[in-house]
Amino acid sequence: MNYAGPGDETAACEGLELVPFQGLRYDPERVGSLAAVTSPPYDVVVRPDGLHHLESADPHNIVRLILPQDTTPAVRNQQAADTLRQWLSEGVLTTDSEPALYVYEQSDDDLLQRGVIGALRLSEPADGVVLPHEDVMPHVVADRAALMRATSANLEPLLLTYRGDGSVTGTAAVVERAAGREPLLSTTTEDGYSHRLWAVTDPAELAEIREDLRRHQALIADGHHRWATYLRLRAEHPSPGPWDYGLVLLVDTARHPLRVRAIHRLLHHLPVSEALAAVSPHFRVRHLEVPLSEALTALAAAAAEGNAFLLAGDGAFHLIDRPSPDLLARTVPADRPEAWRTLDATVLHAALLEHVWHIPEDSPARIAYIHDTAATVEKAERDGGTAVLMHPVREEVVRDLARQGVTMPRKSTSFGPKPASGLVLRALRS
Structure with missing residues (x-):
């Protein structure tokens, strides 16, 4: 792909393809609170203290799926799969009635961030559609792949960024319209962030997002190991199929700049x-x-x-x-x-x-x-x-190196705020 630059990608290129899916979400009537069942991404949880805190917050906290605890990896992954099946059968987790893209908002006193959660068609780094900027650790990729195989689910979204032109058109227009409607859920987690989620199901709005995103490329802000896991699992499964896609949150940093921490x-x-x-x-x-x-x-x-x-x-x-x-x-x-x-x-x-x-x-x-x-x-x-x-390193340094195809040492940056795990999951059914 040949891109002209940030917020200026050529319209002729086939870029990002984000498709709707039927989200798995907690039934608020079956859990103590939505805040109590969420977690930071698996690699942000400080172990063992933070893990124990989350496990005790609610018996259905998502950490029991993303970081199952037992004696061996095989037993842990089977435990996560069994727990997921049990929560589905008990109605703790329910499947939305129709496929949707999900507008997701995070805010605190100093920041308002909005993006779109969906199933993104996977691409190789050489394609120039999704740009990694960090190396990965093979043992972590193997661990995440084993968990995804066992559960047949994307349990938490990656965080990807792209650069729009700053106008309220295309995806940005759909996001803003959704934010004016009644949300599917609203909660505030103990870190002080408020979270709201809306479903976008209208065919015209979905087409608006599709046509807009096909002009863009994305940078992996958080989730390099899970992206590498998606690619590994795609290679293991027949195509076309659900493993050709992975769960992501896409944020337009021209409108919602991320914080970069070390x-x-x-x-x-x-x-x-x-x-x-x-x-x-x-x-x-x-x-x-x-x-x-x-x-x-x-x-x-x-x-x-x-x-x-x-x-x-x-x-x-x-x-x-x-x-x-x-x-x-x-x-x-x-x-x-x-x-x-x-x-x-x-x-x-x-x-x-x-x-x-x-x-x-x-x-x-x-x-x-x-x-x-x-x-x-x-x-x-x-x-x-x-x-x-x-x-912390500056975001522009990260993006410039990624565009050159140069990856940084592993765990070089922490973009945020990161999406809370547990608000929407994606099941993969072959």
């Missing part, structure tokens, strides 16, 4: 003292006896001038910056664009993890990826490990 690292079995001893020959190290908020301000200032990270876990913060040019020359691959070579995530993975701390980036026993800043520090202090706090 994803932090928790290094198990590496005390802060050992981490600092190994890094001190290669980085400037400054010890900060300040609260977390002030430490993050110092990180932002340092990151504006070059690569910088905060280490924590011993009751203080340690700002490391100004990496040795010799270290970077020896460790960072030179066959990528400069924008990639100078990313904090690139320097962290190529220089620090691999060469300084000798930690495999795909080993769950050695490293965890956590979205919540305070939780990362608290877990490091409790477990005796090292928290590596990151500064």
Whole structure:
């Protein structure tokens, strides 16, 4: 595909194809509250504390499907499949009467975000329709694929973004009209976000969305592992069929810009003292006896001038910056664009993890990826490990690299707000 640029894709290209589906949704009469059965996406749940909290919020919380708990993966996945069948048979989850696209709104005091949830036809990165920007971990893709096979369902939508022209036409017009109607559901979750959902079933409005989206490409903002899972499972099933599509939320960032945050690292079995001893020959190290908020301000200032990270876990913060040019020359691959070579995530993975701390980036026993800043520090202090706090990368850098076909190191960014899991699911019936 040949696209002219953000919000300016050529109309002749076959772009995004979002189709209606019959959503699975909780019956409000069968659960304590809609808020109590929702969850953040599976990879944002802080385990084990957040997992236990969600499980206790309501016996039907969606976390029992997206993060089933048992002794082995096979048993866990079968448990999720059995739970899903039970909830369907008991009427806890019900199937909407007709296929729909779903307008989804999230809001708090500072933000209003609206998008469309639907089943997106899958495409390969080479097609230029859906652009990934991060590498994935094979063991996570295998885990998600096994769960989707067992349940035959898309349990939570990916978050994709596209760039409209800012006008209230096409998809944007349908979204705004829907938001003026009575919603299917409305709830406020404990993080302070309000959520509303509307069904779009009118053939004229569905056609309006279809014609608009075919001119656009999308960036994967959140859900690279689930997208890779969709592609793997499509290859395993006959086509045409339901596995040719995957559940997504599409947000027009020309109208609703997302927040971009960092994803932090928790290094198990590496005390802060050992981490600092190994890094001190290669980085400037400054010890900060300040609260977390002030430490993050110092990180932002340092990151504006070059690569910088905060280490924590011993009751203080340690700002490391100004990496040795010799270290970077020896460790960072030179066959990528400069924008990639100078990313904090690139320097962290190529220089620090691999060469300084000798930690495999795909080993769950050695490293965890956590979205919540305070939780990362608290877990490091409790477990005796090292928290590596990151500064977020700018969205335009992410999009530019994705358009060049260059993927960033895994877990480089956290776009949000992310869709709440549990508001609408998609069953796959071959």
